[in-house]
Amino acid sequence: MIPFGYTRPADEAAALHAGATSGVAFIAGGTGMVDLMRLGVETPATLVDLNALPWTKIEKTAEGSLSIGALVKNSDLAWHPEVRSRYPVLAEALLAGASPQLRNMATVGGNLLQRTRCAYFRDIGVSACNKRTPGSGCAALNGDFVRMHAILGGSEHCIALHPSDMCVALVALDAVVHVRGPRGDRAVPVGEFHVVPGAHPEVESVLSRGELVTGITLPPAPFGARSAYVKVRDRASYAFALASAAASLHLDNGFVRDVRVALGGVATKPWRSQEAEQSLRGQRPSHALFERAAAAALKDARTRPGNEFKVPLAQRVLVRALERAGGIA
Numbered sequence: 001m002i003p004f005g006y007t008r009p010a011d012e013a014a015a016l017h018a019g020a021t022s023g024v025a026f027i028a029g030g031t032g033m034v035d036l037m038r039l040g041v042e043t044p045a046t047l048v049d050l051n052a053l054p055w056t057k058i059e060k061t062a063e064g065s066l067s068i069g070a071l072v073k074n075s076d077l078a079w080h081p082e083v084r085s086r087y088p089v090l091a092e093a094l095l096a097g098a099s100p101q102l103r104n105m106a107t108v109g110g111n112l113l114q115r116t117r118c119a120y121f122r123d124i125g126v127s128a129c130n131k132r133t134p135g136s137g138c139a140a141l142n143g144d145f146v147r148m149h150a151i152l153g154g155s156e157h158c159i160a161l162h163p164s165d166m167c168v169a170l171v172a173l174d175a176v177v178h179v180r181g182p183r184g185d186r187a188v189p190v191g192e193f194h195v196v197p198g199a200h201p202e203v204e205s206v207l208s209r210g211e212l213v214t215g216i217t218l219p220p221a222p223f224g225a226r227s228a229y230v231k232v233r234d235r236a237s238y239a240f241a242l243a244s245a246a247a248s249l250h251l252d253n254g255f256v257r258d259v260r261v262a263l264g265g266v267a268t269k270p271w272r273s274q275e276a277e278q279s280l281r282g283q284r285p286s287h288a289l290f291e292r293a294a295a296a297a298l299k300d301a302r303t304r305p306g307n308e309f310k311v312p313l314a315q316r317v318l319v320r321a322l323e324r325a326g327g328i329a
């Protein structure tokens with residue numbers, strides 16, 4: 001057991017103050033952090049518990065957006081009437097993630113910042129891992145257990161998946177992440193919040209040290225209402241995605257006026273496919289059109305022996321999500 005300090009700040013100012021020290025880590029639901037501390041992957045000197053902060057509300061804004069606090073539980077968000085009616089893709093993605101017990105603990109902020117499930121990352125002291133120990137190498141690149149690893153957005157330094165279901169839906173909804181830090185507030189489009197590994201797999205998002213996610217905003221329709229999330233996994237009870245897709249369509253007179261497409265389970269970050277979106281705009285929805293869009297979305301995929309199956313799987317999953325969102329399935 002590695003000793004660590006614990007503090008539960010009563011307000012935002014105290015949380016920001018506590019978070020500014022090196023060796024400090026934030027904890028919300030704890031479903032990811034406690035796991036990684038048990039494995040010795042995370043070894044914070046002090047845990048800053050965010051649970052006394054007031055970011056627990058889901059509220060409509062004057063402009064018609066939906067504002068969601070960072071500490072809202074995944075289950076509460078999934079079952080909220082506004083989410084179910086206006087943003088079904090988000091409700092479906094949340095309910096496809098983890099188990100009911102985990103969803104009751106997991107929070108919006110924690111889900112956004114959950115770390116990869118790469119088996120080598122979690123295997124301390126045995127496997128090289130650039131994400132865990134920068135510069136140590138990547139055991140996955142020539143490893144046997146790459147069935148789950150990324151085929152999009154990887155680098156020669158890391159091919160680990162971003163495992164979140166929720167974030168894939170947020171990308172298809174053009175959500176905005178609200179961040180507060182020692183130098184003030186900023187709003188980051190969710191598609192720009194996570195970063196691909198490149199030469200620095202240890203950097204996973206645009207958050208700087210001491211910055212907190214305070215919440216997210218979902219913009220008003222037209223994207224939300226016609227949307228769907230499809231996930232394929234190894235077992236129905238709970239498992240991370242082998243491939244998933246979120247699609248959100250704005251149809252006008254039977255034609256695709258605008259569209260958002262995002263993939264999960266296949267990429268190093270929640271993956272928006274501009275290629276697929278471009279091939280869909282202005283077209284009349286059909287199975288053949290959706291197949292062309294799915295081919296475009298996966299055209300840059302780079303597989304390894306053991307995860308080649310993800311290309312056709314992700315294509316089929318995306319076709320299915322588009323058909324459901326477009327109302328032709």
Ligand SMILES: Cc1cc2nc3c(=O)[nH]c(=O)nc-3n(C[C@H](O)[C@H](O)[C@H](O)COP(=O)(O)OP(=O)(O)OC[C@H]3O[C@@H](n4cnc5c(N)ncnc54)[C@H](O)[C@@H]3O)c2cc1C
Nearest residue numbers: 028029030031032033097098107109110111113164165213
């Ligand atoms: C067995 C199992 C199965 C799972 N299956 C799935 C699945 O199928 N799909 C899926 O999407 N997820 C799955 N998960 C992951 C789960 O969704 C995440 O663990 C959870 O969402 C994390 O939320 P949390 O509040 O518990 O975060 P914590 O564990 O408390 O924190 C996670 C990270 O976020 C940081 N953090 C938390 N809140 C903030 C904040 N407001 N600002 C800044 N940093 C913050 C913490 O410092 C930490 O680094 C699974 C987890 C387990 C254990």
Ligand code: SF4
Nearest residue numbers: 118129130138158159
């Ligand atoms: S894929 Fe990334 S997380 Fe996994 S071992 Fe390689 S560097 Fe580490």
